[in-house]
Amino acid sequence: MASEPADAARFRPMRLRLRGRLGRKAAARPRLLPWPPGAPAPLPDLAERPAAPCWREGRLLLPVPADQADPPAWNSSAWDPPAWERAAAAALPALPEGTRRAVLDARHLSPAQALALARGLALAAPGGFRLDLWHDRPEALAPLWQAERAMLKAVARARRWVATPANRLTPARFARALKRLERHGIAVQVLGRGALERAGFGGLLAVGGGSAHPPRLVVLRWAGRLAVPPVVFVGKGITFDTGGLGLKRGAGMEVMREDMAGAAACAGAMLALALRDSPAPAAAVLPMAENAIGAAAYRPGDVVATLSGRTVEVVDTDAEGRLILADALNYAVRAFRPEAVIDLATLTGAAITALGHHRAALYGNDPVLAAALCAAGEAVGERLWPMPLPQAGDAALDSDIADLRQCAPRDPSGRAQPDAGHAAAFLHEFLGDDPPAWAHLDMAGMVGEAARGEDAPLSLPGGFGVRLLAGLVAARFEDPHRI
Amino acid sequence: MTDILFVKPALPRSGALVLPLAEGFTLAGLAREADAATEGAVTRALEAAGFKGRKGQICTLWAPGGKGGHLSRIVAIGLGATPDARTAEAAGGAAWPLIAGDPEAFIATDGLNAALTAAFASGARLRSYRFDKYRTREKAEDRPKLVRLSLASAAPSEAKAAFATLSAIADGVFLARDLVSEPPNVLFPEEMAERCRGLEKLGVEVEVLGPKELSKLGFGAMLGVAQGSAREPRVVVMQWKGAGPASDAPPVALIGKGVTFDTGGISLKSAGGMEDMKYDMAGAGAVIGAMAAIAGRKARADVVGLVGLVENMPSGTAQRPGDVVTSYSGQTIEVINTDAEGRLVLADLLWYARERFRPRCMIDLATLTGAIIVALGHEHAGLFSNDDDLAQKLLAAGAEVEEKLWRMPLGEAYDKLIRSDIADMKNVGGRPGGSISAAQFIQRFIDTREGHVAWAHLDIAGTAWATKDGATTPKGATAFGVRLLDRLVAGHYEG
Missing domain, CATH: 3.40.220.10 (Leucine Aminopeptidase, subunit E, domain 1)
Incomplete structure (x- = not known):
């Protein structure tokens, strides 16, 4: 593809070949030997199972978690796919440098186990890595791998968007990139500045006003086959966040090119649903803007009329995410009357202070949806933690001049504020008079260098949320007989 | 009156x-x-x-x-x-x-x-x-x-009897509010220990440990915090034996952080809002208040309260960032930030409490981290626990008395944040997930070598002090925890 950037190879999904037996050439490749506890040593003269992967004469001994029931029961607590994925990912640094192709000897594993290991490798491997998956029943694995590939492709796409620098991924170019999803059967609608002005997206226009690259709203629709209201994803798409007039400090600002990771995750999830032809109708509403400093930038103290009609006093131009989400959520609720609406955003530093880089903060108004999201997150190793939505009547968002203010002003003596909770309470105000089930994921801790520690979700960098949302839809919204 | x-x-x-x-x-x-x-x-x-x-x-x-x-x-x-x-x-x-x-x-x-x-x-x-x-x-x-x-x-006499119980609990609340409200020049460790002696007239056995006893015991983590101040540290052990001689159930242990003033030490806090740090002993205040409530209403349960009282000051003798101290448990701690002192006090107390009393459950209360305010604001205190059953009981008790808790996560990934290069652990894990890594630190001092013990940690930094009036709490010291702990004991550990 001519328009592909030079580094696109980094984001090429792993190629996998299923094999029932190994040829001479494949037999000579580096081979991964999974070793569950209690199983006989896969190589002779080995007494003890190592704690970490270890390389030995062309073979990589790969300790994997305890043995499972076969097939693993869906509710068996013994079956922990993320632990298997992680075990496989840990093997990569133990391979000789420059290894681009390896054989996974999964003959004694169940299809689910073999796939979990392959998936872990695929998520962690460098672009273009190739794997020969050696299994007794390759024909049983083939259809399952097709579904995995769809997911991995979607994760790779989200990662590429997130990694693309902000000069190459402006709102217009991000929108153009998403337009290409039409080839997968997703309807794509792009609203430019004029359309946004006519419709009254005051929050999005205010935030995007300071930049030479005007804002966009992208709406993705996947029809599905079920005659039910769609589930709608809303993703924050700030292509770069300087903080605006409330300018951020220089150190670490480069991470702000990832401030559109919420939108990337939502679009990635839509792609995953389309690639595996999900029966569930879904949509994504993705507000995109660059929060820049400019002659037309919005100011602290401005009052903005949002799409909902409610007026908002701007307190901090660096709390821009909630303004564009307010418009997008309001649009999502009115345009789709959704069964559920879920927004993803790299929203607040407070969420990082609260939960660190190991869990994203989950707020919402519906315990059932929240529980389903938590379960979906656990299943793919993208872990969430429910946080309390501040009660209505919390004076923190009361404004003297407008219907509400965007955030609480900073305390002059530096006392701490629960800003993640305030942001969630703010968003809650824009769901309309009869709010649908709603969940808000503050995933600020899931971007940037700091998030990439040893216990980070394997979909990092850049892919957080894709598997979570697609998994949620599969578990909760695809059953036509659900109540 | x-x-x-x-x-x-x-x-x-x-x-x-x-x-x-x-x-x-x-x-x-x-x-x-x-x-x-x-x-x-x-x-x-x-x-x-x-x-x-x-x-x-x-x-x-x-x-x-x-x-x-x-x-x-x-x-x-x-x-x-x-x-x-x-x-x-x-x-x-x-x-x-x-x-x-x-x-x-x-x-x-x-x-x-x-x-x-x-x-x-x-x-x-x-x-x-x-x-x-x-x-x-x-x-x-x-x-x-x-x-x-x-x-x-x-039925006036019936109402009066019911009120007598509530009034004893309110006495405990008032005691805790007094302690928390007192200025730090008036209320320092020795004075606070002296006020604990007042519980003796309710039938509580009160034992005060001074610096000599503490150094003999080996409370190295707590003494490290205390060494910068001219005020001597104290540990107060309060025992209420209400279950009667027939009972052989182990006691419930309540442990409180009592930093009577926290300047941050050598890692000095910024001036803005430092006056709030007089209430850095609110965990201990709540434990003392709860003991007064429990004894005051003659609860039929054995409850032991332990509070660690110190003042955290910068001085020529103060602990430095980089110091390594040996805690009562024998585990060594690299002190990275002298302003993360509460957990050092709790470390020694918790290990000691388990060793001496073999309690059926342990609950510590501390105004521990600013991060918990960022996470939960002033509506809920953070609840960390290694035991779902105890956590459920605490959540329910909190809901009943309008001292609300919110459960926060623990986990190995957070425990890794406090690995040290030269000691068994360091005393801070960084800003991200700051309350959780603090709880992980404390959990390392819950001795489970001889089996599981139910433990819960309540981070009350956001709920100990109110800046506006609440329904039953005038602005100021809330005594958060007194009624909660009393209700927990009343609901699950009596009779």
């Missing part, structure tokens, strides 16, 4: 009259008599004000006159649709500021049962707290004048 009495229903001729009314009420009993005596003024006022009896709704009539005599005011207070102990208590709290200006007030609780009547009285009493000992020029008219608060009840 206000006398609280429970009397047979009879309309008063003077003072303030309070009518607690549930949603969808029809005036009955004393309320109806009051309406008749004022020639329908009550009915007219309630209608004009749109009073429906909703929770928190208030309507005041001044000097209603008529045959009512010289009532100064009649106050209607909404109880909501289904009045329970919580709404009755909140209504009592809401009533207090409206009637405190009268020498006498009468509450028409004749429509409520004895338990709710007692709860109403308790709410008023809890709200009546004020810390005014350092106001030397306050005018009499600015002080509350209420001398006698009477509550109508069909």
